Amino acid sequence: MSGNTFVVRIANALFKSSLANHSPSVYPKRIKHFEILPNEKWVIWGPGKGKFLSVLSNKYICEPPLSLRFGFLKQSSNILPRVEQVAFKGVMPTAHLSARYEYFKDDYDQTCKQFIFDKASGSNAVSYKVETNDRKINMELYNVLIENLRLTSLQDRWVMGLSNGQMRRARLARSILKEPDLLLIDDPFLGLDPGATATISKFLAGYDNRKVNGGCPIVIGLRFQDTIPAWCTHICCVDEQKGILFEGPIEKLHNKIDEIRLRSMKELEQFKERKSSKGDFPIENLICMHPMFGKKDHEIIKMPHVLELDGLSVSYKGEAILENLHWKIQPGSTWHIRGDNGSGKSTLLSLLTAEHPQSWNSKVIQNGVPRRTGKTNYFEINSKISMSSPELHAIFLKNAGGKLSIRESVATGYRDTSSNNFLPIWNSLDKNAKIIVDMYLSYFGLDKNADTVLFQQLTVSDQKLVLFIRCLIKMPQILILDEAFSGMEVGPMMRCHELLEEWPGTVLVVAHVAEETPKCDHYLRLISPREYEIGDINEN
Numbered sequence: 001m002s003g004n005t006f007v008v009r010i011a012n013a014l015f016k017s018s019l020a021n022h023s024p025s026v027y028p029k030r031i032k033h034f035e036i037l038p039n040e041k042w043v044i045w046g047p048g049k050g051k052f053l054s055v056l057s058n059k060y061i062c063e064p065p066l067s068l069r070f071g072f073l074k075q076s077s078n079i080l081p082r083v084e085q086v087a088f089k090g091v092m093p094t095a096h097l098s099a100r101y102e103y104f105k106d107d108y109d110q111t112c113k114q115f116i117f118d119k120a121s122g123s124n125a126v127s128y129k130v131e132t133n134d135r136k137i138n139m140e141l142y143n144v145l146i147e148n149l150r151l152t153s154l155q156d157r158w159v160m161g162l163s164n165g166q167m168r169r170a171r172l173a174r175s176i177l178k179e180p181d182l183l184l185i186d187d188p189f190l191g192l193d194p195g196a197t198a199t200i201s202k203f204l205a206g207y208d209n210r211k212v213n214g215g216c217p218i219v220i221g222l223r224f225q226d227t228i229p230a231w232c233t234h235i236c237c238v239d240e241q242k243g244i245l246f247e248g249p250i251e252k253l254h255n256k257i258d259e260i261r262l263r264s265m266k267e268l269e270q271f272k273e274r275k276s277s278k279g280d281f282p283i284e285n286l287i288c289m290h291p292m293f294g295k296k297d298h299e300i301i302k303m304p305h306v307l308e309l310d311g312l313s314v315s316y317k318g319e320a321i322l323e324n325l326h327w328k329i330q331p332g333s334t335w336h337i338r339g340d341n342g343s344g345k346s347t348l349l350s351l352l353t354a355e356h357p358q359s360w361n362s363k364v365i366q367n368g369v370p371r372r373t374g375k376t377n378y379f380e381i382n383s384k385i386s387m388s389s390p391e392l393h394a395i396f397l398k399n400a401g402g403k404l405s406i407r408e409s410v411a412t413g414y415r416d417t418s419s420n421n422f423l424p425i426w427n428s429l430d431k432n433a434k435i436i437v438d439m440y441l442s443y444f445g446l447d448k449n450a451d452t453v454l455f456q457q458l459t460v461s462d463q464k465l466v467l468f469i470r471c472l473i474k475m476p477q478i479l480i481l482d483e484a485f486s487g488m489e490v491g492p493m494m495r496c497h498e499l500l501e502e503w504p505g506t507v508l509v510v511a512h513v514a515e516e517t518p519k520c521d522h523y524l525r526l527i528s529p530r531e532y533e534i535g536d537i538n539e540n
C-alpha cells in the first residue's frame, strides 16, 4: 500500500463530462472538500448517489487535474487507481426473454465461476477460451467470496440461468475478486431476500481492508428510504443537481438524517395532495378502457379463472424447482408471489408468459383452456399479458435503450403479442392509442422530455417507471410486475402503487421489500420445490 493516509480526496474540484469548451459541469459549484479515510465505512445517500459514485469512480474529468486523488493504492496498482463500481443491474441480458430458461445455452454463455473470474471469453462450440487479460486470480479470496456470498453450489451453473438475487451476488464476487483499490456498490441489497441481505451486509461489514488478503475500502449507495446498516460510520447526502448537501460521521448527523427523511415524507404527502387538488385527471381516466373496468362481483364470479395451475412441475436436468403446484387465479385478483432468491418465482412467471420451454403443458390452464401445443400459441397467450421484470429491463436497455425515446419506449407496450418486442410503433398508432400514451406520460410527469430523452439516459428509477407504464397501456388481462419497483425513488413508486390500487385487471407481483410491494389481496409463497403456501393478505 502507498503511504498516503486517505482513500479518496476531493479538493476544490469541478467535474465535467467532456473536455469540450462549453460542456456543462456535473455540479454547478466546486466540491471544496471531501475525503474518505481508511477504516471509515461510507454510505452515499439520496437521489444523487449514482452520480456521486460515478464521480468517485473517476468517470468525469476533474478540474484542476489532481483535485480528485486516490491515496490508498495497492502496490500492484502502480500509479493508476483501480476503482470497481457495482451498479444496479439485473440478470445478464440475453438475446431474448426465453434464453434464460433454455437448456441449450447461447454459444457464448459462461459458467458462474468463469463469470466471476472474468478472464476469458469464447464460444462454447470450441474447446479453448480466449484469455482477455493475464490477471492472476487470488484463489484464497475467491474461496472466501463464494463461501460468504453463498455461491458455492452455483459455481458450475450457466450464468444466464442465475436468478436475479444469485446474479447480484455473483456480480459482487466478480468485482471484489479484481482486488480493486476502492469498491463502490450502488444499492447493495436490492433484489435480495432478507436472509441474503443479512449475509451480504455482515460480509461487507467485516471486510476489513487491511486483514483480508485482497480486501479494499467499500463505499455503498443507498436511497433515503433504505435502512442504513449499523456498520456504516460516515454519510454523504447528495442531491442529483446540487451535489453534496452534508457529510460526516453518522453519529453526529442523526438529527439531519431524520430531518431529511421527514422532509422527503412530507414532500410526498404534499405531492399527493397537490395532485388531487390541482384537478389533474383522475386515475379513472387512465383505466376506464380496461375490459374489467366496472365489472361487478356477480359478473366476475361467473368468469373462468384467468389462470389455473393444476399440479405443475418444473425441473432443470432432473433437479426440481417447482413440484405439483396447484394455484387458481380469479379475474381481477392481486397476488404477491413470495419466496427466497432462487425459489422459482421468475421461473413460474416465465411459464405463465410462455417464455419457458416447459410452458406447453396442459397443467397450465388459461381462461379455462388447457395449454396444449397446437391449441394456443405464444402470441395469443401474450396478447393478454404484460410484464416488467429485471430480465426485460436488461434486454430493453441492451437492445433499445440507445435507440428509443421515452415516448417510443412506452409505445412499444402496444406490441401486443410479446413484452419482448421493442420495434418502434408510435407513428403507426391510432389517435386513441396516442391519447392513452400522452395521458400516462403526463400523469407520471414524463411528458416534457418524452421525445428528447433516450431510455438509456434516464435514471434507473425513471427507466423502471417507463417500463411500468409500458406494460399498462395495452390494458392487459394479467399484469406481471417482477421486481418492477426495486431501484425506484419513493415518489414515482407511490404514484404507481396508487394507480395499481384502482387497476381492475389481475396483478401478479414479485417483491422482496415491503415498501416496494403494492397492496395485494392474496399471496403465494414458494418455500421449496414441494412446499408452498397460499393465503389472503389482511393488512388490518
Ligand SMILES: Nc1ncnc2c1ncn2[C@@H]1O[C@H](COP(=O)(O)OP(=O)(O)OP(=O)(O)O)[C@@H](O)[C@H]1O
Residues within 6 Å of the ligand: 100, 101, 102, 103, 157, 160, 161, 162, 163, 164, 165, 166, 191, 316, 321, 339, 340, 341, 342, 343, 344, 345, 346, 347, 348
Ligand atoms: N436454465 C437454467 N438451468 C438451470 N437452472 C436454472 C435455469 N434457470 C433458472 N435456474 C435455477 O432455478 C432456480 C429458480 O430461479 P428463479 O429465477 O425462478 O428464482 P427466483 O425465485 O425468481 O429468484 P430471485 O428472487 O433471485 O429473482 C434458481 O436456482 C436458478 O439458478
